[in-house]
Each structure stands twice: as C-alpha cells, then as structure tokens.
Amino acid sequence: MNKIYNPNKDTWSEILKRPTQSVADIEETVLNVFKEVDIEGDIAIDRYTQKFDKVTLDSVLVTAEEIQTAKSNISQDLKNAIVLAKSNIEAFHTAQKTDKVSVTTTAGVKCWQEKRPIQKVGLYIPGGTAPLFSTILMLTVPANIAGCKEIVLCTPPNQEGEIHPAILYTADLCGVTKICKVGGIQAIAGMTFGTETIPQVYKIFGPGNQFVTVAKQLATKFGVAIDMPAGPSELLVVADDTANASFVASDLLSQAEHGKDSQVILVSTSKKMIEDVEKEIIKQCSVLPRKEIANEAIANSKLIYIESDQEALELINEYGPEHFIVCMKNEDFYIDNISNAGSVFIGNYTPESAGDYASGTNHTLPTNGYAKQYSGVNLDSFMKSMTFQKISKQGILNIGNAIELMADTEGLQAHKNAVTLRLESLNLEGLLKKNKRNE
Amino acid sequence: MNKIYNPNKDTWSEILKRPTQSVADIEETVLNVFKEVDIEGDIAIDRYTQKFDKVTLDSVLVTAEEIQTAKSNISQDLKNAIVLAKSNIEAFHTAQKTDKVSVTTTAGVKCWQEKRPIQKVGLYIPGGTAPLFSTILMLTVPANIAGCKEIVLCTPPNQEGEIHPAILYTADLCGVTKICKVGGIQAIAGMTFGTETIPQVYKIFGPGNQFVTVAKQLATKFGVAIDMPAGPSELLVVADDTANASFVASDLLSQAEHGKDSQVILVSTSKKMIEDVEKEIIKQCSVLPRKEIANEAIANSKLIYIESDQEALELINEYGPEHFIVCMKNEDFYIDNISNAGSVFIGNYTPESAGDYASGTNHTLPTNGYAKQYSGVNLDSFMKSMTFQKISKQGILNIGNAIELMADTEGLQAHKNAVTLRLESLNLEGLLKKNKRNE
Structure with missing residues (x-):
C-alpha cells in the first residue's frame, strides 16, 4: 500500500491518477x-x-x-x-x-x-x-x-x-x-x-x-x-480517530474485491488511523475468497495523510470519488462542502454495501471522476x-417587440416575421374594435 | 412541398426520415x-x-x-x-x-x-x-x-x-x-x-x-x-381549421430559414388548411432575405393530412419533434398525450420564436428524434x-441481514463482511450491556 504524507498540491493529479484503459x-x-x-x-x-x-x-x-x-x-x-x-x-x-x-x-x-x-x-x-x-x-x-x-x-x-x-x-x-x-x-x-x-x-x-x-x-x-x-469502481474514505479501523478496512476491501483495477483511497487526518487500517486490511484480506483480486487493487491503493480538513476536502473534490465514506468527528464540514461525489456514506455504521443493496439509494453511480458532471442513476x-408554453393575445403584445428586435439582430427575419404577422393582425383587430366603438 | 394524404403506418418511418449526415x-x-x-x-x-x-x-x-x-x-x-x-x-x-x-x-x-x-x-x-x-x-x-x-x-x-x-x-x-x-x-x-x-x-x-x-x-x-x-433544427405543427394558415406558414418558415437541412412538417386534420398553408408559404418565402436556405428546406418539407387525432398523435410521437406547435380546437388531447417533443407551443399566438428568445423557456432542445430520451437544457x-445516507446502529441492525444475504448470493464476500463486522460489534456491545445490567 502506498502511504503518502502531506502531499504537495502539485503532486495531487499524479497521486489521484486513475488506471487508464485503452479500448x-x-x-x-x-x-x-x-x-x-x-x-x-x-x-x-x-x-x-x-x-x-x-x-x-x-x-x-x-x-x-x-x-x-x-x-x-x-x-x-x-x-x-x-x-x-x-x-x-x-x-x-x-x-x-x-x-x-x-x-x-x-x-x-x-x-x-x-x-x-x-x-x-x-x-x-x-x-x-x-x-x-x-x-x-x-x-x-x-x-x-x-x-x-x-x-x-x-x-x-x-x-x-x-x-x-x-x-x-x-x-x-x-x-x-x-x-x-x-x-x-x-x-x-x-x-x-x-x-x-x-x-x-x-x-x-x-x-x-x-x-x-x-x-x-x-x-x-x-x-x-x-x-x-x-469505469472501474472506486471508493474514498476520509477518517479521523473517531473512525473504526476495522470497519474502514472492510469498506476499502469491499470495493477492492470488485476488480483488479478498482481504486481505493484512504484520506486521514490521523497517522495512527492510517497504520491501523493498513494492518486491518492485511488481516481481513487474507481470508477473502476474492483475495487475489482484492490484493491487486489494494497494492495500487493510496493511504494519504493530510493535516487539515480544508486541504483534505480540496483533494477529495479534485478526485471526485464514486463512493465517499465520511467517518469524521466534524462530518458536517465534509457533507456541506463536498462538490464532487457520486454517493456519500456517513458515520461508522454506514458501510458502502448498504447503498449497494438495501438502504434505498441507487448504486449505479458516476466513476472515473465523472461525479464532477454526471448524476448517479435516479428517477430523472x-x-x-419537456417544456410547454401558451401565449395569449395580450402576452404576444407584451413580449412581441422584444422578440422582433432580437431576431432582427441575429439576422433571422422569418423568426421576426412570425411575430410581426401576429402583432399586425392584433393591431388590425384593435383598430376594427375601436372603429366599431366610434361608430 | 410534399403533400401526403392518410399515409399508411408502414410508410411512416420512410416519411419521417431525417436527412442523415455523414461525419x-x-x-x-x-x-x-x-x-x-x-x-x-x-x-x-x-x-x-x-x-x-x-x-x-x-x-x-x-x-x-x-x-x-x-x-x-x-x-x-x-x-x-x-x-x-x-x-x-x-x-x-x-x-x-x-x-x-x-x-x-x-x-x-x-x-x-x-x-x-x-x-x-x-x-x-x-x-x-x-x-x-x-x-x-x-x-x-x-x-x-x-x-x-x-x-x-x-x-x-x-x-x-x-x-x-x-x-x-x-x-x-x-x-x-x-x-x-x-x-x-x-x-x-x-x-x-x-x-x-x-x-x-x-x-x-x-x-x-x-x-x-x-x-x-x-x-x-x-x-x-x-x-x-x-442535429438540424426541426418543427412539427399540428393544425386544424381553427389555425391561422398565415401564422402556421410563418412558423414553418422561421424553422426553415435555419439551414438547408432543417425539417418542417405540417400535420393536419384539414385538407383546406394544408392547401392554405402551402399558398402562404410560397407568398411569405419570396420576400425573406434567407429565402434560398428556406426554399431548400421547404422543398423537403412534408404536409401530411391525417383524418384522426389519435393517428396524428401516434405519428407525432414516432417522430419526436424538437419544436411542436399545437393549433387545434382539442389542444388538450395533444398536450396530455404527447410523449416525445422538446418544447410544445400552444395556440395561435404562441410562435416558436417566442421560445427562441423571450418567453422564458430554453431554446437548446433535443432534435433528430432525441426528444424520445433527452431533456432540453434546463436547470438540472x-x-x-448526489445521494447521501446515514445509518444508525439500529438501522444497520434492521437491514444488515438482508445486505449480507444479497452480497453472499452475488459472491461478494467483502461486501458482506463490511456488514458482518458491524453487526458483530453491535451484538458484542449489546451483550456487554446486558451483562452489566445483570451484575
């Protein structure tokens, strides 16, 4: 496992690099x-x-x-x-x-x-x-x-x-x-x-x-x-000393067993937690039926120590993890400020596998950094x-001139004309009514 | 202009074919x-x-x-x-x-x-x-x-x-x-x-x-x-005798001036409306600055007579127009039952150019039949x-077994293990509490 302490921002993109697939x-x-x-x-x-x-x-x-x-x-x-x-x-x-x-x-x-x-x-x-x-x-x-x-x-x-x-x-x-x-x-x-x-x-x-x-x-x-x-499945856990190293290790492994190219990352503000999680991973991995797969994914995993919450958050937002577990005393800071993540799991009793199966959230999520711009699968x-609009005679009188002017500036005369014809017909109608009243 | 009367359903896909672009x-x-x-x-x-x-x-x-x-x-x-x-x-x-x-x-x-x-x-x-x-x-x-x-x-x-x-x-x-x-x-x-x-x-x-x-x-x-x-911009108008032929022609032309490959289609339950619109198109087009472009698009346009509303609706849903204008007495039938359209314009005073510029709806819309599965641009x-979840100790006790069983059936032991570890720790906790009470 790669342990990295207080990495310089210049090195983040290299550290957070995902395995590239040639297709x-x-x-x-x-x-x-x-x-x-x-x-x-x-x-x-x-x-x-x-x-x-x-x-x-x-x-x-x-x-x-x-x-x-x-x-x-x-x-x-x-x-x-x-x-x-x-x-x-x-x-x-x-x-x-x-x-x-x-x-x-x-x-x-x-x-x-x-x-x-x-x-x-x-x-x-x-x-x-x-x-x-x-x-x-x-x-x-x-x-x-x-x-x-x-x-x-x-x-x-x-x-x-x-x-x-x-x-x-x-x-x-x-x-x-x-x-x-x-x-x-x-x-x-x-x-x-x-x-x-x-x-x-x-x-x-x-x-x-x-x-x-x-x-x-x-x-x-x-x-x-x-x-x-x-893209390959991935998990990032942020944990401090309030986390449970054994639980964190089990979550990282549950992601690692998906495939050799799965990505698991631990970000921690506690050096002790990093050591403890590493030991737990080795212990738990040895008894898994898919340990060969998990082992290979774990070998590429990163355990990153970062001193400040602010910097940890920035790194996590730059990565944009598919699954993001927060086991921190000040969890609200991460919940409120995470910009890029597929699904967020909060606290020591919220394993990622809950969302995979039965909690109710969807498990089809953007990976490979796509959490920056794609939603996970949801009802939408x-x-x-679809949009609809219905404009009354008064309505087209109210916005017609603006449309004519804008269409004209864009050089689209037929667009303008579609409004002009309607306005002219309404003006004529108004004139006729007025004349009738004056008769 | 191609006038088509009561086309057989077998011919719809041919009639509604869009110009294909090779890129x-x-x-x-x-x-x-x-x-x-x-x-x-x-x-x-x-x-x-x-x-x-x-x-x-x-x-x-x-x-x-x-x-x-x-x-x-x-x-x-x-x-x-x-x-x-x-x-x-x-x-x-x-x-x-x-x-x-x-x-x-x-x-x-x-x-x-x-x-x-x-x-x-x-x-x-x-x-x-x-x-x-x-x-x-x-x-x-x-x-x-x-x-x-x-x-x-x-x-x-x-x-x-x-x-x-x-x-x-x-x-x-x-x-x-x-x-x-x-x-x-x-x-x-x-x-x-x-x-x-x-x-x-x-x-x-x-x-x-x-x-x-x-x-x-x-x-x-x-x-x-x-x-x-x-894809090229497109407009489909459905109109009966309550429509205004001059307005309908102006809307079709406003789409036609976009490009030679623009598609404009009139579906009507009135043969008279089809004749009138055709005449109006010829009249209005001759004075447009972009008449060359519009003429070419109009040459490929279709004026389709269909007797029944139900069949007209089916044809329109099969096409899935980007812009859809409804000028029909029974407009509600079309509004309620249209499945595939980017944006819908209702009534004689709702030109498509209103939505292009100033009514408030978005004009970046799915064309080329993509209205079947894509939304137009909107806030989303x-x-x-993003989804979030927080599970309490009681919560994981409630759904933990279901997760274990499902993960096990899918052959993902590490997923199961992440739950098992938590359940065991809670059982131990419960046991300790019970023992303490019994002391």
Missing part, C-alpha cells in the same frame, strides 16, 4: 458485431451467442416456466431480503418525483415544465460468477415509478442456456416486460437496432465488461442514450423534461 | 486538432485561429475595454429586449429548483438526495453572420442559478479579431467569468484539455457546425460531458444529483 483495439470488433446485428438481426445474435457464450438456444426469450422454476429455487430468506431492498429503493425513488413547474413569466405568457417517461428502456446485466440481481432492482424500480412502458432486460445465458434464478426472480418481481438471453456486444447491438426478437429501446442502462462499455458508447452514435460512461434518468 | 470524413481532422491542442496548448490554438479564422490575435481573452465599447454600441431598445428576455428566462429556470429529498427508508436508515452545481462549464457560441447572443442567455442564466463557479465562453473572432457587440454585452450582463476569442474545433479542444489561457471545463454546452458537433462528441471520450447530441443540466 481502441476492441472498437473494431464491436463495430463489426453492430453492423451484422443491424443487417441480419436474430441470425447474427444467435451466431454470437454460440461464439461467445458457447450455447445454442431454443429461444432467446425467457419463458414463464423458467420464471416459475426460478421462483421455487430461491430461498424465502433471499426473497424477503430482495423485497425489503425493493421497498426501500421504491420509497427513496418515489420521493424524487417532481411536480409540474408552472410560471407566468410575463402577463399572458404561461410556461411550464413537465417530466414524461422514456417510453422504452433496456437494461443490461452481466453474467458470469456474480449474478448482479441487485442492479435489476436499482434500474427497474425507478423505471416503473417513471412510467416507462417497455423495460427490456438482456443478460447472457450460461453454457446450459440458463439464467441465474435470482436474476429471473428479481426481473419478474420488478415487472420487466421482456427478458432476453443475450449477452455482451450483441445484446447492446440488439437493443440499439432492434431484431425480430429483441425490441429497440431509446436508452440503455447497466454495467458490463470493456466490450459492453465500448458497445454502449457506440450505441450513442446510433441515436440511443446511455445511463453514463463506465428514466424521464425527460 | 466520418471529418473525424480525423478533429482528432488531429485535439491532439495538437492537448500537447501544445495556446500555440496550437493560435495556429488554428490563424488558419480557420484568418486572424492573428494580440490576446485570446476579451478585455474590459472591449466590453465597454460593446456596451456603447448596443441600442437601448436592444438592451431592454435582452433584459426582458433574461428576466423571463430567470423566472422560469429559478422555478425549476428542487428541494433536498430526504427519506427514512427503514427505521435508522436516512437517505437523501441533493443537487449541487457542476463547478466549471464551457459555452460555445458560433460566429458568422448571425450572432447568437440569445443562446448565451439560455445557457448562462441557468448556469448562474445552479451556482456554477466558472462559466467560460468561447466564440470565434471575425477577421478584424472582434466579437459582435451583442455577444459581448450579453456575456457581460450574464456574468460569464471568461470570454475567449476561439472558435471551432480548437475551442472545444481548448475547453476539454485546458490551455495556458483557456480553462478546462467539466461540461460543454452550445450549438455549432458539423466540426463543432464532432468535436463535442470527441470531447466526451476525454472525460467531458456535453449538453446533448446535435448545470447540476448533478
């Missing part, structure tokens, strides 16, 4: 799959499922029977846990609903803003050893609250052509409208162009490996939106804001 | 400028300003003197118009502020969502014949309400090294923190990487030609966000939503 070499592969899926549809999908997932499927669509089997293969305890998590996520995301915003900006000029659901959304859930059913909760719950009409889920089958029962159970519980056994690049291509079986969607959500990441990027070139750019991610 | 051939040019600006900074910027804008500047930064000169070169009438527009835009975007959303999802588990400003934003305003100072209003006003700390504006100088006074006046009025005389690809590259003079920003907003569009796309690969993908475009 140029896989872009061509991804583009080829896209082209083939666009032209051949299901035939190309099947071919790539055979190639990458080593299985030939009778049907890409999950059947009602398979869902029934999945339900009976899940323990009641796990069902209860999923239902508790779902209920908390629902409560938090339902509270994010916003009312119509309506303003009469000038007499006779009424403007309003409304949010309406994105009609068709697609979710991607990776396969492999870890069945990320928790991500299904995180994406389907707000999609349903938003009112999305079609929620398509793509996830790769195993070599027996099956999907993990926890994924099927959760998808069914959360009202996914179509579950497709398709993985990787071909899944993203399928939802981008639509095939005979896979519906075309307007926005794609969800995690994935570097192939999926590049495929999602490419999808944006074909008119599909994505949740956010991807499944909606778009 | 592959300019991607290399853009990438090269990016590389040079990244490595050489201001030197590369100056070189490209000389090459593309045919001018050598003493200083890239606009001086206080230049702003003073601009102020005295603007008429009081135009100043008043700009101030009126600003005030309406401020009123509408201030109303979009949202409160902190706070929920106790389970006893002891408090979650909240807050929006915080994107610290550094960049605006691009094209040069050329039309000085788009109105876009400065649309972007700086919400940026200021959001609380963005740095607002950088890049706009190309003319061959005398000058910026249009209306741009300088508006930028100064709206509190832009730095105005740089830089245009095109090099401006976007400058704000992406930062140079000695141009600050690096986190998100770039604003319109531009195809070079700027490709440059903004490329910027997203270097960790910068953009407002939205670009300048902020990001």
Whole structure:
C-alpha cells in the first residue's frame, strides 16, 4: 500500500491518477458485431451467442416456466431480503418525483415544465460468477415509478442456456416486460437496432465488461442514450480517530474485491488511523475468497495523510470519488462542502454495501471522476423534461417587440416575421374594435 | 412541398426520415486538432485561429475595454429586449429548483438526495453572420442559478479579431467569468484539455457546425460531458381549421430559414388548411432575405393530412419533434398525450420564436428524434444529483441481514463482511450491556 504524507498540491493529479484503459483495439470488433446485428438481426445474435457464450438456444426469450422454476429455487430468506431492498429503493425513488413547474413569466405568457417517461428502456446485466440481481432492482424500480412502458432486460445465458434464478426472480418481481438471453456486444447491438426478437429501446442502462462499455458508447452514435460512461469502481474514505479501523478496512476491501483495477483511497487526518487500517486490511484480506483480486487493487491503493480538513476536502473534490465514506468527528464540514461525489456514506455504521443493496439509494453511480458532471442513476434518468408554453393575445403584445428586435439582430427575419404577422393582425383587430366603438 | 394524404403506418418511418449526415470524413481532422491542442496548448490554438479564422490575435481573452465599447454600441431598445428576455428566462429556470429529498427508508436508515452545481462549464457560441447572443442567455442564466463557479465562453473572432457587440454585452450582463476569442474545433479542444489561457471545463454546452458537433462528441471520450447530441433544427405543427394558415406558414418558415437541412412538417386534420398553408408559404418565402436556405428546406418539407387525432398523435410521437406547435380546437388531447417533443407551443399566438428568445423557456432542445430520451437544457443540466445516507446502529441492525444475504448470493464476500463486522460489534456491545445490567 502506498502511504503518502502531506502531499504537495502539485503532486495531487499524479497521486489521484486513475488506471487508464485503452479500448481502441476492441472498437473494431464491436463495430463489426453492430453492423451484422443491424443487417441480419436474430441470425447474427444467435451466431454470437454460440461464439461467445458457447450455447445454442431454443429461444432467446425467457419463458414463464423458467420464471416459475426460478421462483421455487430461491430461498424465502433471499426473497424477503430482495423485497425489503425493493421497498426501500421504491420509497427513496418515489420521493424524487417532481411536480409540474408552472410560471407566468410575463402577463399572458404561461410556461411550464413537465417530466414524461422514456417510453422504452433496456437494461443490461452481466453474467458470469456474480449474478448482479441487485442492479435489476436499482434500474427497474425507478423505471416503473417513471412510467416507462417497455423495460427490456438482456443478460447472457450460461453454457446450459440458463439464467441465474435470482436474476429471473428479481426481473419478474420488478415487472420487466421482456427478458432476453443475450449477452455482451450483441445484446447492446440488439437493443440499439432492434431484431425480430429483441425490441429497440431509446436508452440503455447497466454495467458490463470493456466490450459492453465500448458497445454502449457506440450505441450513442446510433441515436440511443446511455445511463453514463463506465469505469472501474472506486471508493474514498476520509477518517479521523473517531473512525473504526476495522470497519474502514472492510469498506476499502469491499470495493477492492470488485476488480483488479478498482481504486481505493484512504484520506486521514490521523497517522495512527492510517497504520491501523493498513494492518486491518492485511488481516481481513487474507481470508477473502476474492483475495487475489482484492490484493491487486489494494497494492495500487493510496493511504494519504493530510493535516487539515480544508486541504483534505480540496483533494477529495479534485478526485471526485464514486463512493465517499465520511467517518469524521466534524462530518458536517465534509457533507456541506463536498462538490464532487457520486454517493456519500456517513458515520461508522454506514458501510458502502448498504447503498449497494438495501438502504434505498441507487448504486449505479458516476466513476472515473465523472461525479464532477454526471448524476448517479435516479428517477430523472428514466424521464425527460419537456417544456410547454401558451401565449395569449395580450402576452404576444407584451413580449412581441422584444422578440422582433432580437431576431432582427441575429439576422433571422422569418423568426421576426412570425411575430410581426401576429402583432399586425392584433393591431388590425384593435383598430376594427375601436372603429366599431366610434361608430 | 410534399403533400401526403392518410399515409399508411408502414410508410411512416420512410416519411419521417431525417436527412442523415455523414461525419466520418471529418473525424480525423478533429482528432488531429485535439491532439495538437492537448500537447501544445495556446500555440496550437493560435495556429488554428490563424488558419480557420484568418486572424492573428494580440490576446485570446476579451478585455474590459472591449466590453465597454460593446456596451456603447448596443441600442437601448436592444438592451431592454435582452433584459426582458433574461428576466423571463430567470423566472422560469429559478422555478425549476428542487428541494433536498430526504427519506427514512427503514427505521435508522436516512437517505437523501441533493443537487449541487457542476463547478466549471464551457459555452460555445458560433460566429458568422448571425450572432447568437440569445443562446448565451439560455445557457448562462441557468448556469448562474445552479451556482456554477466558472462559466467560460468561447466564440470565434471575425477577421478584424472582434466579437459582435451583442455577444459581448450579453456575456457581460450574464456574468460569464471568461470570454475567449476561439472558435471551432480548437475551442472545444481548448475547453476539454485546458490551455495556458483557456480553462478546462467539466461540461460543454452550445450549438455549432458539423466540426463543432464532432468535436463535442470527441470531447466526451476525454472525460467531458456535453449538453446533448446535435442535429438540424426541426418543427412539427399540428393544425386544424381553427389555425391561422398565415401564422402556421410563418412558423414553418422561421424553422426553415435555419439551414438547408432543417425539417418542417405540417400535420393536419384539414385538407383546406394544408392547401392554405402551402399558398402562404410560397407568398411569405419570396420576400425573406434567407429565402434560398428556406426554399431548400421547404422543398423537403412534408404536409401530411391525417383524418384522426389519435393517428396524428401516434405519428407525432414516432417522430419526436424538437419544436411542436399545437393549433387545434382539442389542444388538450395533444398536450396530455404527447410523449416525445422538446418544447410544445400552444395556440395561435404562441410562435416558436417566442421560445427562441423571450418567453422564458430554453431554446437548446433535443432534435433528430432525441426528444424520445433527452431533456432540453434546463436547470438540472448545470447540476448533478448526489445521494447521501446515514445509518444508525439500529438501522444497520434492521437491514444488515438482508445486505449480507444479497452480497453472499452475488459472491461478494467483502461486501458482506463490511456488514458482518458491524453487526458483530453491535451484538458484542449489546451483550456487554446486558451483562452489566445483570451484575
């Protein structure tokens, strides 16, 4: 572990550097799959499922029977846990609903803003050893609250052509409208162009490996939106002597087990805490099943001692962590002044894994420094804001001249003319009325 | 003009097809400028300003003197118009502020969502014949309400090294923190990487030609966000016999004058209205200064007769227009049921140019069908939503087991362990208390 004491500001950008990924070499592969899926549809999908997932499927669509089997293969305890998590996520995301915003900006000029659901959304859930059913909760719950009409889920089958029962159970519980056994690049291509079986969607959500990441990027070139750019998961903990070294170490490790390229950083105003956390990490890591992965991530981790809260805060804001744990006596200083973080966890009893699963917040968060400009997934991610306006005769009389003048200055005569015609017609109307009164 | 009567649904996608732009051939040019600006900074910027804008500047930064000169070169009438527009835009975007959303999802588990400003934003305003100072209003006003700390504006100088006074006046009025005389690809590259003079920003907003569009796309690969993908401007009007053919024609023309690739579509339940609008377009177009541009856009326009409101609505939702004007007796049907549109203009006295300049709504809107999944620029475009959570001892006791079970099922033991350690410590604490009571 790299221990760094009172680093000079000049060195921050070097210290906080994230591992860079080169994806140029896989872009061509991804583009080829896209082209083939666009032209051949299901035939190309099947071919790539055979190639990458080593299985030939009778049907890409999950059947009602398979869902029934999945339900009976899940323990009641796990069902209860999923239902508790779902209920908390629902409560938090339902509270994010916003009312119509309506303003009469000038007499006779009424403007309003409304949010309406994105009609068709697609979710991607990776396969492999870890069945990320928790991500299904995180994406389907707000999609349903938003009112999305079609929620398509793509996830790769195993070599027996099956999907993990926890994924099927959760998808069914959360009202996914179509579950497709398709993985990787071909899944993203399928939802981008639509095939005979896979519906075309307007926005794609969800995690994935570097192939999926590049495929999602490419999808944006074909008119599909994505949740956010991807990157390795990361956690920054700021802790003083009121923190519990064993808890802090467990949090850093829970991030480190995600992948070899995960980033974990401890910032502390206490040298003792840094020593204690280091010892605890070594102790706890040795018994983890994913210790090899965790060890490699930990080797790149940074334990940074900084004397002042102000400077610690500045460094954290420069980094913009995806997950940010605050275990400090003066926690309010950090809560009030953090500008760039995906999700903030406060106090000794708020492990990051609470937010990953069951507290109610969303776990799809901006990483790789994107917390500086991107929101984590929230209710609004499944909606778009639309504006409306209705202007009365009096209204256009009130703002018409300003519009004419501005349009004229910008050299857009037709824009001006659209107002002039209306003003002239109203002046004529007024004149006629006046004449009538005078008769 | 193409008049189409009761088109079959099978033909809609063909009828509604937008002009496709091929940008592959300019991607290399853009990438090269990016590389040079990244490595050489201001030197590369100056070189490209000389090459593309045919001018050598003493200083890239606009001086206080230049702003003073601009102020005295603007008429009081135009100043008043700009101030009126600003005030309406401020009123509408201030109303979009949202409160902190706070929920106790389970006893002891408090979650909240807050929006915080994107610290550094960049605006691009094209040069050329039309000085788009109105876009400065649309972007700086919400940026200021959001609380963005740095607002950088890049706009190309003319061959005398000058910026249009209306741009300088508006930028100064709206509190832009730095105005740089830089245009095109090099401006976007400058704000992406930062140079000695141009600050690096986190998100770039604003319109531009195809070079700027490709440059903004490329910027997203270097960790910068953009407002939205670009495309030619477009307008769809739905009108029945209660509409005014002359007004409708003027609105269609105001969109058509933007560019040869602009799209204008009239959908009508009245055959007479289609005939009348066609005549009015021909009449009005002939006297426009930009009639050549407008004529070409009009040649590609569609006048579509559809008998039923329900079918008209479906067609409009399939298209997803950037601007949508409703001049119908039963306007509420369209207002309530439109799913995909950037901004909606209702009634005979609500020209689209009102929203372009002064009503208060934003004119930076999703085009090219992106209204299906993207919002127009609004207050939230300048902020990001962050979540926070604080869990008490009781809280983690309440949801801890659910987290353990879910993490375990996903094969993430370190995630589970972060909870287990806390639960064990609390159990121990409870035991000690119990023993103390029993003593």
